[in-house]
Ligand SMILES: [Fe+2]
């Protein structure tokens with residue numbers, strides 16, 4: 001657990017009323033209620049903090065667009081962790097050994113934890129947990145399109161750990177230095193947990209790649225299917241990524257999509273070579289002059305299609321998520337009923 | 353709003369003591385219907401890898417925090433009291449053990 005950098009006194013935020021959290025009481029009035037001159041002063045002080053690599057904390061003044069951007073990004077990130085449990089959860093009952101099964105349960109449980117850390121970080125920005133879940137369930141907020149691909153064989157569990165968690169780590173490590181304190185701290189904890197995810201995936205593929213001919217073919221097939229979607233996880237190329245510049249100025253983002261993608265490719269190609277698995281890109285080549293592995297053209301029309309809802313599993317993932325939420329309602333109700341009963345007991349002095 | 357509606361679950365701030373001898377540190381928050389559930393959930397959420405030997409859960413509503421905006425005036429009184437630091441005092445180099 002990374003020690004929190006802030007004293008407890010600054011951690012608190014105002015009580016949540018029944019329905020949705022009120023904006024912190026002592027936050028300056030949002031733009032519009034202050035004079036333009038005051039807004040400019042707040043904005044300048046905010047950017048000075050960011051430029052000085054200080055962290056912005058929940059009760060600090062922040063531009064509304066910064067708040068909105070963070071809510072959207074952290075929520076989408078949280079939703080991805082939650083939906084991301086499904087493709088792997090499918091294999092818990094079919095893991096080939098007790099060892100693999102215990103590992104997979106622990107990994108999927110971690111992903112649930114990541115989702116909760118991130119929802120908790122998003123809530124510090126004044127949005128409620130239930131609102132965020134509603135936005136996911138009604139399809140008004142997205143999750144990473146990578147989880148709309150199916151897991152067809154056990155080797156896919158290896159490919160997901162190695163490539164999908166690997167790409168996630170590449171994205172997340174710089175986010176642990178992001179300007180918003182609660183997000184950065186959640187990322188630090190997540191990154192620490194992710195490295196086992198990637199290693200267990202690589203180990204699964206390594207075992208298959210060194211097994212029978214059939215097992216090796218299974219590993220190769222999984223990598224063939226997951227490679228390109230993994231590269232797409234970094235988002236559209238820089239010249240088609242209009243919001244990146246603002247996120248860079250705010251230090252939410254530290255590297256561009258293409259830079260992160262390049263970093264991932266450079267790390268991953270030697271790992272593929274080490275286990276004797278090829279990557280499905282005839283144009284992949286090492287560029288002597290720059291020292292980078294250069295990949296071929298990415299099919300961005302596929303990315304757009306899957307993002308728009310037309311991936312192999314979009315409907316299944318959303319239906320499963322809503323079903324799980326509804327099927328769990330009785331647990332939430334029982335816990336509330338127990339708490340209410342216990343509360344009454346405490347107030348009247350009788351043992352509950 | 354029904355009793356089972358999660359909207360009525362309060363927010364709890366979670367503090368974990370990593371090891372004997374260290375203080376509790378804030379690690380994050382969670383929703384739970386009561387303190388006992390908050391504690392159990394905090395264990396499962398924030399100490400899956402033995403990150404702690406003790407957990408506090410505190411209703412977020414019970415925390416009163418100083419305001420970042422009045423930071424300067426609030427902490428001002430300590431600002432001009434440099435004589436509270438040992439380095440304020442001039443002691444000749446040749447004086448030992450001081
Ligand atoms: Fe994760």
Ligand SMILES: [Fe+2]
Pocket residue numbers: 111165168194197
């Ligand atoms: Fe992961």
